[in-house]
Amino acid sequence: MKYTREILSDVEGYVPGEQPKSPDVIKLNTNENPYPPSPKVIEAVQALPPSALRKYPDPLAVELRRACAARYGYDGEDWVIAGNGMDELLALAVRTFVDPGDAVLTTYPTYTLYETLVRLHGGRVVSVELDGAFQLAEAFYSTPARLCFLPRPNAPSGVCVPRAAVERLCAEFGGIVVIDEAYVDFAEVDGEAPPHCMDFPRRFENAIVMRTFSKSFSLAGARLGVAVARPEVIAEFLKTKDSYNLNAFTQAAGLAAFDDYAYMEANAATIRATRARLTNALRDMGFDVPASQSNFVLARWNGVPSARQIFRALKERAIFVRYFDAPRLDTALRISIGTDEEIDALLEALRAILG
Ligand SMILES: Cc1ncc(COP(=O)(O)O)c(C=O)c1O
Structure with missing residues (x-):
């Protein structure tokens, strides 16, 4: 054309x-959830007044971001951005941290949307193959790139790289590390609760942890994802999003879902x-x-x-x-x-x- x-x-x-x-x-x-969302989510959406349709939603989704920060152990909404599905946040990460021509590091195999987003933006994908056990190869830590995408657990293998590997990556990799925890609520090691990396943004200035409500919260149709990072990172992110990226129904649904954790x-x-x-x-x-x-x-x-x-x-x-x-x-x-x-x-x- x-x-x-x-x-x-x-x-x-x-x-x-x-x-x-x-x-x-x-x-x-x-990978949708076969069970319905919490009844509290349905109630919260049904309880919205007609003006929720007439008026614009909160452009900054402050209440939802505050609830998210509190749930994940951060003191305020400045640590969080909410998006129209995690897919929107992945696109915003490329828009925020990658210039056309820049390299973005991914594993192979991985979530294939990363490559599409990077190429649409004019970036270059550098892919380092996971080893036979779907763990990070040595070269992954040292490949130069502006940003890397690490789904943890990995899609489509389902295998989760250890927290220690992500720690090393944040310390050694020279760019932003997007830790995609879309599926982490289903992870379990030795019967322990999910071994997530939500504390990493506090410890590493280049760490961004992303979650979606599509899987564990059964809200794929509502389109809601969140990213947690240092306030100075979130401030940059916020510049790149559409003004009303999250509709009123999704904001209400997300809040109620968090309420019924x-x-x-x-x-x-x-x-x-x-x-x-x-x-x-x-x-x-x-x-x-x-x-x-x-x-x-x-x-x-x-x-x-x-x-x-x-x-x-x-x-x-x-x-x-x-x-x-x-x-x-x-x-x-x-x-x-x-x-x-x-x-x-x-x-x-x-x-x-x-x-
Ligand atoms: C690894 C991974 N990250 C992110 C997403 C996107 O989640 P969302 O539905 O919030 O856009 C998916 C969806 O399948 C996924 O597999």
Whole structure:
């Protein structure tokens, strides 16, 4: 197209997982939460007056950011920015810290949106492959770049790099470190609560920790994410966002979700239990499944039928999982953790497909 920026000619837009219209599909392809959000969230949204539609929302989402700061142990909203999904905050991070031509460091594999955002901005992606256990390779710490994206737990493997590795990265890497904790509420080490990095912004001037309400809070449709960083970092971020980036309904939903934190924690525990059951069942069937700390598993399969064929056969049975036609992933299925009934149906279908 002759009118568009030259850069767009070789950027493919991000391709999200399919959102089928039919309610009869078992949808295990986009890592949504299979359970509804807290009833308090529904109440809070329903209680909004009609003027919430007529008037602009709080452009700075102060109440929500304050609640978030308090929950994560920071003293005030200056440490937090809220965005229209974490995806918006990832885009703002590129806009805030990367000049066209600059390098941005990612792992491989990783969340593919990072690359799209960087290339749309005119930046260069430098990718360092994770090792065989999906851990950071030595070169990752020392590669020069303005910013790096580290999903922790990793998508799509579900594997979580240790806190000590992120500590070392913040200390040694020369740019901003975006620690994407989209799935960390589902993480657990030795039965302990999520080993997150939310204290890092206090300790490291280059650390930004991001969270989403899409997964553990069951609010993917509301679009809400938050980033925590030093106030001077947040101040720069705020310059780059749209003025009313967060609608009134989402602000109310987010506040109520934080208010009922125990609901989210119980929900995450249920998902962890289903994840353990699914992982064991898949391993018994011959899949190689790295230990996941997320609300999905990567089920690797080198046999016949191929992973791609299994993906298609599941789809014919109205069970949607995710297949990536990419190195290291094209022999695997990424399966979101559904309800126990959904996972039983998936396992039954897999047994039928594999004979
Ligand atoms: C690693 C990772 N980060 C961020 C996001 C985006 O979250 P949100 O729905 O808040 O935009 C996702 C969504 O799937 C993800 O997998």
